[in-house]
Amino acid sequence: MSPARRIVAALNPTASSGRGRAVGPQVVAALRAAGHEVTALAEPDFAALLAATRSALAAGADALVVVGGDGMVHLGVLALAGREVPLGVVPSGTGNDVARGLGIPIGDIEAAIAALLAALDRPARHIDAAAITGEGMPGSRFACILSAGFDALVNERANGMRRPRGRSRYTLALLVELLRLRPIAYRLVLDGVEHRERAVLVAVANNRSFGGGMLVAPDAQLDDGLLDVVIVRPLGRLAFLRIYPRVFAGTHVSDPRVVVRRAARVRIEAEGVVAYADGERIAPLPLDIAVEPGALRVLA
Numbered sequence: 491m492s493p494a495r496r497i498v499a500a501l502n503p504t505a506s507s508g509r510g511r512a513v514g515p516q517v518v519a520a521l522r523a524a525g526h527e528v529t530a531l532a533e534p535d536f537a538a539l540l541a542a543t544r545s546a547l548a549a550g551a552d553a554l555v556v557v558g559g560d561g562m563v564h565l566g567v568l569a570l571a572g573r574e575v576p577l578g579v580v581p582s583g584t585g586n587d588v589a590r591g592l593g594i595p596i597g598d599i600e601a602a603i604a605a606l607l608a609a610l611d612r613p614a615r616h617i618d619a620a621a622i623t624g625e626g627m628p629g630s631r632f633a634c635i636l637s638a639g640f641d642a643l644v645n646e647r648a649n650g651m652r653r654p655r656g657r658s659r660y661t662l663a664l665l666v667e668l669l670r671l672r673p674i675a676y677r678l679v680l681d682g683v684e685h686r687e688r689a690v691l692v693a694v695a696n697n698r699s700f701g702g703g704m705l706v707a708p709d710a711q712l713d714d715g716l717l718d719v720v721i722v723r724p725l726g727r728l729a730f731l732r733i734y735p736r737v738f739a740g741t742h743v744s745d746p747r748v749v750v751r752r753a754a755r756v757r758i759e760a761e762g763v764v765a766y767a768d769g770e771r772i773a774p775l776p777l778d779i780a781v782e783p784g785a786l787r788v789l790a
Contacts (some may be wrong), residue, residue, distance in 0.1 A: 619781075
């Protein structure tokens with residue numbers, strides 16, 4: 491058994507549309523039962539929870555555990571910038587793609603807690619993070635995938651809609667954007683080399699999947715010091731609907747209209763596109779992304 495640790499636990503009671511409300515207290519109880527000192531945090535919004543987490547970490551901590559989905563992992567990645575404190579994840583959200591990439595059990599809270607407790611007995615694993623910079627925005631970073639194409643447009647539209655609520659709002663937004671589907675003119679700079687592309691989707695991936703298991707970058711690795719840049723060149727609505735299901739198996743990359751390049755530094759420019767990373771709204775393009783090799787310590 492590991493020695494007693496000072497653990498900050500950031501909890502999202504609204505994870506998975508509120509169905510994960512009981513998971514946070516369950517995790518805190520298990521950590522305390524194992525002899526650890528736990529500071530449990532729950533705030534009404536992302537900004538308040540991030541501020542509280544940073545404050546708790548500054549007071550001294552041996553680990554940060556986030557309970558929720560990829561948005562909570564995003565919070566953890568932001569809070570740990572410049573720190574060597576390891577990050578633990580108990581997935582209870584909708585997507586859980588970072589946990590999936592790390593091999594943490596999905597859909598089984600008891601197994602995920604057991605994996606966390608076991609990981610506290612082992613040295614932390616080092617994985618990459620990616621820093622995001624842009625004019626007029628505070629610096630950000632991500633662990634999973636930054637999207638700047640069709641999926642980002644869907645997220646932006648869904649976030650601007652008041653009704654319907656829940657998952658159906660995202661579905662409606664997807665249908666609207668599908669009807670409006672058109673190529674976007676991108677200027678990409680990958681490790682200093684310029685590429686002009688017309689595409690319907692551009693994703694910068696540190697992890698293999700997003701959106702709850704969509705293998706948009708099936709060969710991406712969390713610890714290779716590189717980002718996989720996935721480009722889907724122009725296609726019609728019918729072709730898009732045909733290729734879309736293949737993303738769940740990662741076989742879409744065999745289509746000649748899908749291009750994957752690797753780079754350590756990426757600049758993305760396009761008009762009218764707001765980027766999302768780890769499912770969270772970041773900022774309008776242009777943005778610069780730079781991999782941070784081994785910058786994130788994880789309990790996995």
